[in-house]
Structures are given as structure tokens and as C-alpha cells.
Amino acid sequence: MRLVLILVIVALLRPSEALAADCTQPAAPGVDWQRCYMDGRDFTRHDLTGARLRETSFQRARLGEAVLVKVDAYRVRFISAVLAGARLDDGLFADADFTKANLGGASLVGADLRRARFFNASLRGADLSGAKTLGAELLNADLSGARWTDGKTICAEGSLGQCN
Numbered sequence: 001m002r003l004v005l006i007l008v009i010v011a012l013l014r015p016s017e018a019l020a021a022d023c024t025q026p027a028a029p030g031v032d033w034q035r036c037y038m039d040g041r042d043f044t045r046h047d048l049t050g051a052r053l054r055e056t057s058f059q060r061a062r063l064g065e066a067v068l069v070k071v072d073a074y075r076v077r078f079i080s081a082v083l084a085g086a087r088l089d090d091g092l093f094a095d096a097d098f099t100k101a102n103l104g105g106a107s108l109v110g111a112d113l114r115r116a117r118f119f120n121a122s123l124r125g126a127d128l129s130g131a132k133t134l135g136a137e138l139l140n141a142d143l144s145g146a147r148w149t150d151g152k153t154i155c156a157e158g159s160l161g162q163c164n
Contacts, residue, residue, distance in 0.1 A: 021034040021035060021052070023036035029048065029049040030051060031052070032051070033056050034052050035056060036053075036057075038057060038058050038061055039058065039059040043058075043061060043063045045066060046067070047066070048067060049070060050069070050070050050071065051068070051072070053071050054073065054074045056073070056077070057077045058078050058081050060079070063078075063082060064082050064085055065084070066087075067086070068086060068087060069089045069090060070090045071091040071092070073092060073096055074093075075095045077097045078101045079097055079098075079099045080099070080101065081102070083098075083103045084102050084104045085106060086103070086106045086107070087106070087107045088107065088108045089108065090110040093108075093113050094113070094114045094115055095115045095116065096116045098116060099117055099118070100121060101118070102121070102122045103121060103122060104122050105125045105126060106127070108127060109131070110131065111131045113133050114132050114133065114136065115135040115136065115137075117136075118138045119139045119140060119141070121138075121142070122142045123143050123146045124142050124143075125144075126146045128147060128149050133149055140160055143159040143163050146159070
């Protein structure tokens, strides 16, 4: 009985993952926007370092030159979003959808991109050094001039769907 009481007290004192995100909070480092709809909004040059963006939708959003370093963006949707020049270093983007997104010149150094979808996306000149890409789908993705995951190989002009 005493053990059950202690466990209940510990559970009540610990922050709960079940708390709802506040989708009305302004863009800032560490913001919690889990399961929010940010479709079509402009976050150009905003700093979202360490933000919680799980399952959030950024369809057609503008995030050019935004800082998305160390974000938790599991299953986020960046469909047709502009992320040109953005920094996505060391972020969790597993199962994310970047279909038709513009990631030209973006930095994805050390990013977890496992099972992410990049159908018809532009990764021209992007830096994928150290990124985890197991299971990532790159159908018709433009990798021209991108730095590949080994940190050394530069993809040839016309590299579509794979780094040549």
C-alpha cells in the first residue's frame, strides 16, 4: 500500500506528456507545438531550437533560414514548405514528410531522417553530413550539389532520387 502511494505521488509531481501543447504560443526556442496546425504561416528566420513539434503540420509554411536545431519533429508534415537555408541540425525528423519541400542550401547535419519522405523535394546544395537516412524515400528528390551523409561526397548536378 505504501509503495502504491509513493508511486501516485511521484506520478503527480512529474510533468505529464499528456498535457496539451499550446499552439497559440509565439515561435521561440523550446516551444511546445505538438499536434498543432501551422499551415501556411511565416516563420522565416525564427529560432525554434529544441522545440517539440511532433505530428505538427507546416504545409506550405515558410521557414526559410529558420533554426530548427535539436527539435523533436517526429512525423511532422512539411509538405510544400519552404525551408531554404534553414538549420535542421541534430533534429529528430523520423517519419517526417518533406514532399515537394524546398530545402535548398539547408543544413541537416546529424539529423535523424529515418523513414522520412522527400518525394519531389529540392535538397540542392543541402548538407546531409552525418544524417541518418535509413529507409528515407527520395523519389525524384533533387540532390544536385548536396553534401552526402559521409560528409565528403558532393552529389553531381542532376542527381535525382540518389546521390551520384
